[in-house]
Amino acid sequence: LAKTTQPISMDSYEGQEVNITCSHNNIATNDYITWYQQFPSQGPRFIIQGYKTKVTNEVASLFIPADRKSSTLSLPRVSLSDTAVYYCLVGPKAAGNKLTFGGGTRVLVKP
Amino acid sequence: DVKVTQSSRYLVKRTGEKVFLECVQDMDHENMFWYRQDPGLGLRLIYFSYDVKMKEKGDIPEGYSVSREKKERFSLILESASTNQTSMYLCASSLPGTGENEQFFGPGTRLTVL
DSSP states (O other): OOOOBOOSEEEEETTOOEEEEEEOTTOOTTEEEEEEEEOTTSOOEEEEEESSEEEEOSSOEEEEOTTOSEEEEEEOSOOGGGOEEEEEEEEESOTTSOOOOOOOEEEEEEO | OOOEEESOSEEEEOTTOOEEEEEEESSOOSEEEEEEEETTTEEEEEEEESSTTOOEEOSOOTTOEEEEEETTEEEEEESSOOGGGOEEEEEEEEOSSSSOSOOEEOOOEEEEEO
16 A cells, blocks of 8 residues: 655644645555544544545545645635544545555644 | 444453454445554554455454454454553444445544553
8 A cells, every 4th residue: 555644733723725735656556545534532534535636525625636646635714623633545446445544634723 | 324333432441351342333334444543653454344254354453353243243352451452443334346435433442451
C-alpha cells in the first residue's frame, strides 16, 4: 500500500477554507485516494474519495493533480464542529479492502 | 443509516483475563474489521472477515483472535489480556465489491488492562 505523508496539525478560524495536502509519491495506477474524518471519542467517518482531477460533495472537495503524487482536501468555510483529525488513505478501490491509516492531520478551528 | 455498535465504551480488565469485545452491524454488510488505535500510531488492523466463519489476519494479530458466527456480529477476543493491549478498539463494516472505500465505524471501546 502506498505510504502517505500529511501535516501533523493545522489551525484555522471559523469561516476560513482549510486545505490539507497529502503526499503519496509511490501511488499505484489502480490506487484511489480516500479521506476520513475522526472526531474525539468517535470512529472515523468517510468523507470523500477520488482518482484524478477534482471531486466535490456536500462536505469537501478533493483536488488531485495529473501526476497523482499528492492530493489536497479542501474544507470550505469551516466551523468549530470541523475540529477533528483528517486521514488520507491510498489504496485500490474496493469496499472490502483493508485500510491503512497514518497519523492524520489534527485540524483545530478557532472562534 | 448504517449503525455499528460496540458492546462497551469503556472496559477495565486485569492482566491475564480473557476479554471479549463485541461488534454488531445492522446493514447486512459482508465485511467486518477490528482495529486498534494508539496515539502516534494511527489505526492498525487486527483482523477482518469477509463472510461468516471466515477470518483473515491483519497487520497486528498477535495476542488476538476473532469469531464470526453470524453475519451481523464480529467478536474480538483477547485470550490473556496484557498491559500492552490497553488501547482504543474500533470495529468497522463495509459492503463487498468495488464500491468506494467506505467503512462504517463503531464508537470504539477504550480498554484498560491493569
